Amino acid sequence: MLEHLLSFIIWTPIFFGVLVLAVGRDQRPATAKVISVFGAGLGFLLSLPLYFRFQDLHGGPQFVELLSWIPAFNINYHLGVDGLSMFFVVLNSFITFLVVIAGWEVITSRVSHYHAAFLVMSGLINGAFASQDAMLFYAFFEAMLIPMYLIIGVWGGPRRVYASLKFFLYTLMGSLLLLVSFIWLYKQTGSFDIATFQRFGVRDGLVAGMSLKSQTLLLVAFFFAFAVKVPMFPVHTWLPDAHVEAPTGGSMVLAAITLKLGAYGFLRFALPIVPDAVREYGSIIVVLSLIAIVYVGLIALVQTDMKKLVAYSSISHMGFVTLGTFMYVDGVPTVYGLEGALMQMISHGFVSAAMFFCIGVLYDRMHSRKIADYGGVANRMPIFAAFFLLFSMANCGLPATSGFVGEFLVIMGALKVQFWIAFAAGITLIVGAAYTLWMYKRVVFGAVGSEGVESLVDVNFREFIVLAILAVSVLGMGLLPGLFSAKLHSSVDTLIYQASQYKVGREGGEK
Amino acid sequence: MISPWNSADLTFLKPELWLLCSACVILLLDLVSKDQRKAVTHWLSLLSLGIAAILVLAGGVKSPQIVFSGMYVVDQLSGLLKFGSACLVGLVLIYGRQYFIDRSMLTGEVYVLSLFGLLGMFVMTSAFSFLTLYMGLELLSLSLYAMVALRKDDSLAIEASMKYFILGALASGMLLYGMSMLYGATGSLHLSEVSARIAQGQTSRDFLVLGLIFIVAGIAFKLGTVPFHMWVPDVYQGAPTPITMLIGSAPKLAAVAFVIRLLVQGLPAAFVDWQSMLIVLSVASIVVGNVAAIAQQNIKRMLAYSTISHMGFMLLGLIAGDAGGVAASIFYALVYSFTTISGFGILLSLTRTGFESDNLANFKGLVKRSPWLALMMLMVMFSMAGIPAFVGFFAKLSVISAIVSHGFVWLAVLAVAFSLIGAFYYLRVVKVMFFDDSDLDVVDSPFSLKCFVSVNALLLLVAGLIPQPFLSICADAVNLSLLG
Numbered sequence: 001m002l003e004h005l006l007s008f009i010i011w012t013p014i015f016f017g018v019l020v021l022a023v024g025r026d027q028r029p030a031t032a033k034v035i036s037v038f039g040a041g042l043g044f045l046l047s048l049p050l051y052f053r054f055q056d057l058h059g060g061p062q063f064v065e066l067l068s069w070i071p072a073f074n075i076n077y078h079l080g081v082d083g084l085s086m087f088f089v090v091l092n093s094f095i096t097f098l099v100v101i102a103g104w105e106v107i108t109s110r111v112s113h114y115h116a117a118f119l120v121m122s123g124l125i126n127g128a129f130a131s132q133d134a135m136l137f138y139a140f141f142e143a144m145l146i147p148m149y150l151i152i153g154v155w156g157g158p159r160r161v162y163a164s165l166k167f168f169l170y171t172l173m174g175s176l177l178l179l180v181s182f183i184w185l186y187k188q189t190g191s192f193d194i195a196t197f198q199r200f201g202v203r204d205g206l207v208a209g210m211s212l213k214s215q216t217l218l219l220v221a222f223f224f225a226f227a228v229k230v231p232m233f234p235v236h237t238w239l240p241d242a243h244v245e246a247p248t249g250g251s252m253v254l255a256a257i258t259l260k261l262g263a264y265g266f267l268r269f270a271l272p273i274v275p276d277a278v279r280e281y282g283s284i285i286v287v288l289s290l291i292a293i294v295y296v297g298l299i300a301l302v303q304t305d306m307k308k309l310v311a312y313s314s315i316s317h318m319g320f321v322t323l324g325t326f327m328y329v330d331g332v333p334t335v336y337g338l339e340g341a342l343m344q345m346i347s348h349g350f351v352s353a354a355m356f357f358c359i360g361v362l363y364d365r366m367h368s369r370k371i372a373d374y375g376g377v378a379n380r381m382p383i384f385a386a387f388f389l390l391f392s393m394a395n396c397g398l399p400a401t402s403g404f405v406g407e408f409l410v411i412m413g414a415l416k417v418q419f420w421i422a423f424a425a426g427i428t429l430i431v432g433a434a435y436t437l438w439m440y441k442r443v444v445f446g447a448v449g450s451e452g453v454e455s456l457v458d459v460n461f462r463e464f465i466v467l468a469i470l471a472v473s474v475l476g477m478g479l480l481p482g483l484f485s486a487k488l489h490s491s492v493d494t495l496i497y498q499a500s501q502y503k504v505g506r507e508g509g510e511k
Numbered sequence: 512m513i514s515p516w517n518s519a520d521l522t523f524l525k526p527e528l529w530l531l532c533s534a535c536v537i538l539l540l541d542l543v544s545k546d547q548r549k550a551v552t553h554w555l556s557l558l559s560l561g562i563a564a565i566l567v568l569a570g571g572v573k574s575p576q577i578v579f580s581g582m583y584v585v586d587q588l589s590g591l592l593k594f595g596s597a598c599l600v601g602l603v604l605i606y607g608r609q610y611f612i613d614r615s616m617l618t619g620e621v622y623v624l625s626l627f628g629l630l631g632m633f634v635m636t637s638a639f640s641f642l643t644l645y646m647g648l649e650l651l652s653l654s655l656y657a658m659v660a661l662r663k664d665d666s667l668a669i670e671a672s673m674k675y676f677i678l679g680a681l682a683s684g685m686l687l688y689g690m691s692m693l694y695g696a697t698g699s700l701h702l703s704e705v706s707a708r709i710a711q712g713q714t715s716r717d718f719l720v721l722g723l724i725f726i727v728a729g730i731a732f733k734l735g736t737v738p739f740h741m742w743v744p745d746v747y748q749g750a751p752t753p754i755t756m757l758i759g760s761a762p763k764l765a766a767v768a769f770v771i772r773l774l775v776q777g778l779p780a781a782f783v784d785w786q787s788m789l790i791v792l793s794v795a796s797i798v799v800g801n802v803a804a805i806a807q808q809n810i811k812r813m814l815a816y817s818t819i820s821h822m823g824f825m826l827l828g829l830i831a832g833d834a835g836g837v838a839a840s841i842f843y844a845l846v847y848s849f850t851t852i853s854g855f856g857i858l859l860s861l862t863r864t865g866f867e868s869d870n871l872a873n874f875k876g877l878v879k880r881s882p883w884l885a886l887m888m889l890m891v892m893f894s895m896a897g898i899p900a901f902v903g904f905f906a907k908l909s910v911i912s913a914i915v916s917h918g919f920v921w922l923a924v925l926a927v928a929f930s931l932i933g934a935f936y937y938l939r940v941v942k943v944m945f946f947d948d949s950d951l952d953v954v955d956s957p958f959s960l961k962c963f964v965s966v967n968a969l970l971l972l973v974a975g976l977i978p979q980p981f982l983s984i985c986a987d988a989v990n991l992s993l994l995g
Binding site: 069070071072073110113135138139140142143145146149150153154160161164165168169172173176177179180183184186187 | 878882889893898899900904905908909911912915916920923924927928930931934935938939941942945946978979982983986
């Protein structure tokens with residue numbers, strides 16, 4: 001069982017997804033719901049041993065499975081997780097479970113299709129994080145677009161068709177270049193193994209390196225693929241559209257998990273495979289991250305739509321992740337920056353899912369996301385208001401919530417690089433507090449704003465459970481960050497070692 | 512020197528002889544049959560296709576056998592492609608039956624012409640001299656011209672048929688002209704001798720290149736690649752849907768074989784020349800096919816432009832020119848034909864008496880009317896768009912990896928950039944099926960049709976999850992045929 005743990009984690013949700021599709025009927029949605037909650041719960045339980053059996057001191061992939069898949073291209077079914085990816089598999093299984101509960105009563109049309117899409121997507125995302133083979137990664141990375149496309153397009157808001165198409169084509173645009181660069185690397189190394197890619201061209205006297213030109217072209221391809229997914233300024237414009245139109249569950253998964261895949265891609269591919277190009281051009285990405293943090297934060301300030309506001313705040317928060325990733329001191333990435341980026345990714349997974357769920361709770365009652373339609377919600381929904389306050393505070397990075405840890409670490413790292421980078425990043429704490437708390441004030445406080453708010457009822461048991469679980473996670477990570485960071489150290493050390501290598505070598509290194 | 516043929520050569524010709532005889536017998540039987548539904552003809556045709564496929568498999572050879580004084584070759588490559596074409600023609604007859612019955616177009620000619628067309632494909636696939644190549648091509652083309660015109664009272668169909676015939680005849684003329692020049696330059700019609708003479712350097716290069724240009728132009732016409740693609744959309748739209756399905760599937764396999772025999776096997780010495788011509792054709796097809804498909808509202812026209820772009824992708828493998836590239840092209844052509852045929856099969860499941868489902872709008876809300884068919888069409892579309900887990904992705908992967916290994920990274924980038932545009936119109940079909948509402952009726956297609964279409968579409972997913980056996984069949988066939 002344990003030696004095939006990752007396979008179980010990937011294929012269990014997919015199996016249950018297909019099962020839901022097969023037995024679910026629109027007349028009897030209850031069957032579909034029960035099966036999906038069971039499947040998602042089982043998936044989450046299966047993912048827990050990843051955390052508890054994880055060996056903190058081991059920097060390489062663990063729970064490895066290796067089978068030959070397509071010998072013609074030397075593509076292997078090669079799975080394994082290290083500190084960089086393990087949390088996201090667990091987080092994804094966790095969020096999927098919550099999403100299934102969150103959609104329990106809200107989704108009324110084509111229930112079985114809805115749950116099936118989420119379960120299949122959950123398995124595919126797990127697969128992408130667990131792949132140790134580039135082509136396997138790519139297959140999962142692309143395939144997950146299909147369920148997400150359907151989720152946004154079928155169950156989304158009024159402009160769902162536009163949003164789903166934009167989402168799909170934007171992400172596909174980036175990843176097709178990734179495909180070409182993987183094929184190029186395959187032609188150079190004879191394998192799609194990620195570790196081989198990472199070792200390729202390292203200047204150790206035996207293999208002569210990889211020219212800066214090739215590295216730069218690869219970095220451009222990686223940048224397009226992953227920056228679109230993160231999303232980074234200026235290729236971020238699909239995200240607000242996708243988020244606003246997606247159903248609550250779709251927004252939760254999109255923000256909590258799939259954005260992380262972009263940042264994960266940078267850590268897994270860009271830093272180790274093209275270290276010299278990153279050293280050379282990383283500063284451009286740092287600048288773009290700072291623009292995302294400050295400028296997109298300011299955009300969030302003026303939003304009138306709650307979901308759009310949280311979407312822009314996601315972009316701003318992900319700016320911290322890319323900032324932490326690409327800050328180099330003397331040609332070496334900083335420990336603070338990388339660990340901060342990872343902690344920020346995990347924390348943002350909890351917080352953004354919680355924020356979108358809160359907005360979903362309000363939307364289900366009022367069918368409006370406009371801030372102006374609300375006001376005085378606290379008078380009618382006190383329990384909800386308390387939870388929402390906690391998540392809003394976490395969103396602005398209050399100490400003792402999970403949001404603080406990552407941002408703090410990244411700013412610490414930035415101080416080592418350049419005071420002004422840290423200063424610019426620090427500004428966002430103010431901007432972030434401004435847009436989040438201002439929105440909170442307008443929605444929750446004050447006198448009851450409209451008849452709709454007057455008739456609101458507080459959260460039911462199902463919603464309470466979801467909110468409570470998320471609240472425990474947010475507080476837990478804020479108070480005991482060591483539970484998370486302890487698992488990161490070894491893998492981050494390995495990554496720093498790989499990223500600090502030099503590959504620019506003698507002439508004629510490439511075939 | 513080439514020896515005269517003896518009767519032992521006939522044993523290599525069993526599938527072709529069987530097809531010829533059974534087509535004639537079916538033609539005669541059909542004359543006396545009074546059955547309006549043509550049940551006997553239908554089952555006999557399927558039976559003879561099945562037996563032909565079995566004969567192809569049974570007649571498999573390890574190393575290439577050149578027979579009939581060097582006119583004809585039987586090798587693994589021809590075996591693979593003949594088997595594929597026989598299956599595809601069988602599927603066409605199965606999928607198209609209800610359509611023909613509903614429109615009282617079901618005449619014995621449909622079956623006989625299909626069988627003769629398949630015979631033409633068999634000859635093309637195995638031809639090893641200019642004469643046999645041309646003979647096979649014409650047998651196939653003439654059958655197809657007649658089938659496009661089956662609907663005698665439909666002006667679109669007649670127009671399509673005329674266009675197809677005139678442009679096809681023009682292309683055949685070009686091909687013949689090019690072949691005659693090569694004959695003049697080398698003094699032989701046999702591909703092996705042509706190749707040997709050119710390699711010896713006794714030929715005039717100008718003559719050779721001029722002949723080559725005409726040959727490539729003729730081939731491009733038959734494949735439907737830009738700039739010789741004008742007939743494709745009109746013929747696809749005008750022909751009855753099952754005939755469009757036939758034109759879009761099996762003959763593409765024969766055409767690939769034709770290109771491989773003529774260029775890769777016959778003119779390897781002129782590789783540099785035809786490589787650059789194919790690059791132009793391929794780039795133009797990928798660009799024009801994908802861009803023009805966006806504007807189409809008629810799904811048959813859309814699939815026509817999609818075919819043009821797929822043919823461009825298929826040529827990428829031949830541009831690489833080595834065994835790996837040729838295998839990639841064959842894999843691509845096989846994947847493409849089986850994907851297209853399941854797409855058309857679903858299209859046919861939606862047609863009714865007096866109702867063609869050509870228009871994109873007729874797919875509206877399909878998920879509510881027939882969730883299963885909608886799911887199948889979803890798989891077909893994502894496979895055509897080349898999204899992983901479906902076999903179309905591995906087809907794209909193999910051709911792109913073939914050209915990257917020859918240093919054509921720019922070509923790979925261009926190809927994937929335009930496949931992004933391609934994704935748009937495939938997604939639009941999915942959008943129409945899944946996101947739009949519709950007031951059309953519930954689909955009630957025959958159960959058997961649904962079964963076959965489903966198996967066909969599910970195969971795309973299965974082959975995408977386990978592509979290795981299919982890839983290695985193609986690679987082995989090419990290695991044993993071109994090198995052995």
